[in-house]
Amino acid sequence: MSVADEDNPYLRDPPTEFRPVDDLSADEAERQVALLREAIREHDRRYYVENDPIIADRTYDSLFTRLQALEEAFDLGHPDSPTRRVGGEPIDAFETVSHVAPMLSIDQSGEVEDVREFDRRVRRELNVAGSGTASSDAEADATDSNATLSDFEDSSATGAFAYVCEPKFDGVSIEFVYEEGRLVRAVTRGDGREGDDVTTNARTIAAVPQRLHGEHPDFLAVRGEVYMPKDAFQAYNRERIERGEEAFANPRNATAGTIRQLDPTVVAERPLSVFFFEVLDSSDGLESHWEALSNFPAWGLRVTDELDRVETIDDAIAYRDELLDRRDDLPYEIDGVVIKVDDYDARETLGVTARHDRWAFAYKFPARAEVTPIQDVAVQVGRTGRATPVALLDPVDVGGVTVSRASLHNPEEIAEKNVNVGDTVRVQRAGDVIPYVEEVVEKGSEGHWAMPDSCPVCDSVLERDGPMAFCTGGLACDAQRRRSIEYYASDDGLDLEGLGEKSVRQLVDAGLVETVADLYELNGIQLTALEGWGRTSAENLLSELEEKREPPLSEFLSALGIPLVGPTTARELAREFETFDAMRETAIESPEELEGVDEVGETVATAVHDFFTSEANAAVVSHLLEHVDPQAADVEAGGDELDGLTFVFTGALDEWTRSDAQDLVEAHGANATSSVSGNTDYLVAGEGAGASKQEDAADNDVPIIDEAEFRALLDERGVEIK
Template identity: 75%
Template sequence: MTVVDEDHDDSDAEDRENPYLRNPPTEFEPLEALSEEEAERQIERLREAIREHDRRYYAENDPIIADRTYDALFSRLQALEEAFDLAHTDSPTRSVSGEPIDAFDTVEHVAPMLSIDSSGDVADVREFDERVRRELREAGFDPDDVRYVCEPKFDGVSMEFVYEDGRLERAVTRGNGREGDDVTRNARTIGAVPGRLHDDPPERFAVRGEVYMPKDAFQAHNRERIERGEEPFANPRNATAGTIRQLDPSVVAERPLSVFYFDVLDASDLEDTHWDELRRFPRYGLRTTEEVELVDSIEGAIEYRDDLLERRDDLPFEIDGVVIKVDDREAREALGRTARHDRWSYAYKFPARAEVTPIVDVAVQVGRTGRLTPVALLEPVDVGGVTVSRASLHNPEEIAAKNVGVGDTVRVQRAGDVIPYVEEVVEKGSEGHYEFPDRCPVCESPIERDGPIAYCTGGLACDAQLRRSIEYYASDDGLDVEGLGEKSVRQLVDSGLVGSIADLYDLEPADLTGLEGWGETSAENLLAELEASREPPLPDFLSALGIPHVGPATARELAREFATFEAFREAAENDPERLESVDEVGETVAEQIHEFFASEANAEAVDDILERVSPREEQTEGGGGDELEGLTFVFTGSLSGMTRSDAQELVEAHGGNATSSVSGNTDYLVVGENPGATKREDAAENDVPIVDEDEFRNLLEDRGLEGDLG
């Protein structure tokens, strides 16, 4: 049985004298031709019409104008409000933008938003029904009159929406059930959240809704993130939760969130039954799902759950069970609640999907070296106790060999208990297999094949490769610049502050403090880290460039052979055969190094870096002794008497090891000025002694190295 609104007649809205409801014009008289009175009248009509179009689109799924026409009306309203300075907080235009906010206020709910008692065992569901009937009989109700409203259990974020005199006053996350975060400005950006209710709503009306991301929209959003080189969301719920608490409402507005409303928390005018409450929601512009039924027995509720379980994969939203609610409001009050959950509702959970699941889309991820990895986007499935929503398809040849396509049902495994991959096709739902693109999904550069592997030819001109290259440049295998992780790199690139690795060295404090989440201390720490990386050891610099197949081990061998970057680059560009004589370098690696520098974009990027960074010459002969043999040091922050690179070279010249990350094998973490927090936290976890620069110098002096100190 579907929730419908049999008594509501839309003709009133349609018959009003409003030219923007049906077949509205999309060409308007010039703004300068309007008087202020005429502009006010047009604004009111446009607001009224847009609210009605929103109600039809979001609450009834029955639009009466095309999207393009709606956009024209919306743009006209924006232009009028701006030209005549007539913007209002209640206007539909205020629901799609907003300035970033610093924090969320904590707000008490108008009524408790409790959790739901649940089980996946049908015996527990029947026991719930027996308890309900027994307690209602004792309270004077006829247990044979008990009816249940059955609803999908949405896998999203539950929120309270409070309307006063029909206007949205606040939207609050569930929080701890008693109070939550005020996210009203974010909620106003969601199209399915009406800023003002329609028809004749109660004077005070607080409803509970579930904010969610539709499955198709989630997969499309994840695909975009993967193609941009960003980490995808694990599932729609995580995507929703991460979005609704963004500090910048404009970010929320860009993400495809929607809402279903499913309960009244408080109202100045209450219906006698939950079913009747649901019937009037669409009249007010509050969107409900069609997947709701009113049943006369618990067996009807169980049948509802089993039917929905069979149709689960076909639903446009993610659910993890059904909710069974006593319909009669007086009966609900008699049943009451515990400290944790209402005693009149129960969730009958679905079993977790196990290993076999459909592929809903395929995205192509661009790696640091330009390698393209196809990723299957899945209906979330349980694999070894972990929910998996994506899996590797490895490469184009693997796709063809397994005949994998969008729509196929596949078996998913986890390699090494970590990386999920598609093992086999269980049931074909597509014709043939996924066809690999011939151009990069990020930068549109041509794709080249090297055996089974596909590569983007865009190099550092490709944004995805740029971000990953910066992350690698700053990583433990590169120059070990703390503070440049995935999130901060994405901020720097997306803000336009950094368009190349070299741009890192041109950053100013004001650039960083203008970004969300950055303060003066974090900005100073990053700039100090970058300053300390301007004279890196040659092996670290060679590894940091991200040359294919040149990791730390190969970089050390190349540095020993060529001693200077200039000598190495000369061989790389003009004498690749000489590279082959180096340990760790064969014909294939030599060719990859040569091709890296043959790329005009890469060569220009390296030249720009060298204008700001001076790799230190590798000392190939002579040197110290074994005074520090067996000791492993890690450095963080800036040293005053010597550069961090000097200190690392000094340690290695006297038999010690200087590594970039703290582990159980580390003997000392040397902390300079403006250190990062990560290494100190790792040192504490591994019981590694932390010493400052003076203590480090004392340690060296104790071992007879006074003359080597700067």
């Protein structure tokens, strides 16, 4: 069926109301579904390819919703229906498949002399004069550097020697295969010969046509670049930051991480788009790349407007320089331009190497270095409720690392530096690690960005405390709750090796865990249903949790994530009060009594009081105590046999819990810390010891000893163990 105004009522003037689904016969429903699918495909082409929609977004949404309802009610689902864009059932793993034709890489350089050498080699091997003189006025017009796709659709100049210049998209390259006009396969580039079948995910991208339009080849394999538009990337990163998740470094990373999701519904929720830029194979004879690109829009395949066909390498270089000047204004990331020989016969003559096509060259842009514009500002809420403004940047190279976000520290610093959205700023990395905005290089707007009055995550009031701002929502705030779970499982908490940041995010996103108490209600069936979890990893985590049902009081207090209460302060509180109930009651009723404990002053005492008097926190702690019974440490005071030594413990010991071992060495004059530094004397590594602490020990020349060596050290120092 072809779309025609008189045949399809959903094309130009769709109805505002529909007959109830129950009133339709099966034949009527089937016909309406066919018309809706065809109309939606045409609306998609007009929107994504032609940039000329003919109906309002709300009208389009009503057509899409109607199609979904009919397919569900009459069991009329189909693999290439537009409704497949909402995703499907999760898969266990991607299948590896061979490409229709090799997807090779491109030789590249940022040096103009290398580009000219490419041109000399191409012309030498094709026996083409460097002047590139056109054989007629028509060909001269056709090869003008200002030509556009429409100028060449009927031009006889496609056979003349020319280059086609394109942006070098910074996304993920995919092979799309169409048979009889239907999308049958989408495959990642992989090693160039074979890749992962991501067809189900590709179907969720609105700009990928499920069916080709017009007079298309019976068989067509094309190469496309899936990408995330810059504005969508910034908005998506903002959402992630405000949910307490890590932001993606750049749009390419966001795209790569999305296209390889095993759950297509996750892909459908993320703002991906695509440009098509190369024919890999076709059942129809095509003479040139420009001819192919000219046909793409008619087939429903989206191409960029930034295309040019030129005759000389000087024109190609000028194209690159002009695009470099406009790089920041483009709605998508590019990292250079690609210069391709246009004629397919000439390409055949030039051939390929084992790794790249010899008829194409990428002229790279220099990396953005340190100076970049601020596109938006998000507020990141941490475990303790601290609200930190984060600048969302156009990705920039800082010391060899791509940076797309940088801390603005606090409201006072923003006002002092006069930083606002739209300003161009210089970015540095504190200690070569944490990116921050150093200064404004050029103002793009008046005034400075102001901290909102409420938390972007839970809408609770943001209270100022000196230069800082804090969310008052406590564990009722999703961001604080997620971070509290991560901290509970960390080295400074209960040290759950099987539960890292990624695992916590999975559990929370799957709705299995809302607070730390829910960890103890997990089961193997729930865990093994998640991506990346097998029976062994699930059993290991459940076993760890079971072992932690009676944690030492000091570890439990630290794991709660009470602001300003780390492992050292938690141990002092545990020693002083011995039971959790005694400590909590004192914190609530007489917080001033806490100030008599080592490591606890007025500020810490107030933080502990505020934590336990929060209704949201109290509810979480009460639920947690239904599963956990904190135990007081039983270590008698010793002497000074270990005076001056500093220990760090990691992994599981047979004779002691980690907390007991820390209490033991501290009772005999040593210090016990949670992280390795140059001041550490020994890292005691038990079973399942964390690799990061051992790497830190190696970097700082800290001896790593096992439990037997630790026991021998205690004996040597005269420490009596009862």
